[in-house]
Amino acid sequence: MFQIGGLVVFCGLLAQATAQLAGLPVPLDQTLPLAVTPALPSNPTDLAGSLTGALSNGLLSGGLLSTLENLPLLDILKTGGGTSGGLLGGLLGKLTSSIPILNNILYIKVTNPQLLELGLVQSPDGHRLYVTIPLGMILKVNTPLVGSLLELDVKLNITADLTFVKDRQGRLHLVLGDCTHSPGSLRISLLNGVASLPVQDLVDTLTGILNKVLPELVQGKVCPLVNGVLKHLDVTLVHDIVDKLIHGLEFVLKI
């Protein structure tokens, strides 16, 4: 009954939309990006799409997913982040109660690594591009505290800032500027609900530590990959893009 009601409403909206399309001029939806600017000669949408496509393909063929899968998370959790103990050492110092909790982790494994659709925007002056690289993964945590594996869904955005340089021969290159995790862009959520307090403690502790170390760790692996991909981009594509950036011409939405 509910579904039929929904369908009727939907059909009603559809009919209205169709009528608008057929008859009166429909005002442009302000939320749609106006990727095509009439002033530009070449097809700007294709340029942006070609770049994000080439970057995605390059990252995937450069081993992005296996890099994520092989993040040394357990080592980091167990050893306190290596020799210095710096960041994590300090953290564990403050949360002394977290050590026995972490001892309850038998292993932690990255599964289902994902590269979601890249985002691309242009700086207000038009000379730079900001690429958002949205990553996803599921962390499987084996702990005797629960009978089954704990699963944490993790999402993180890395932002790569692209600009151009001219080399001594006068050739133009698209290069990586800043490459960081966007502030606050790490999201961790528990996939399989768990009620008991020790498990909740474990999840909280784990989330606290991951918040401190994971963005840097991922950034340290992904940014060099982006750099490598940029060096092997199609020359014509680079030329066309740099040509826009030099003149500050908009070919993707400016921020």
Ligand SMILES: *[C@@H]1O[C@H](CO)[C@@H](O)[C@H](O)[C@H]1NC(C)=O
């Ligand atoms: C990543 O960035 C996209 C926009 O490009 C945004 O929609 C998404 O919510 C961000 N994800 C996280 C985990 O911040």
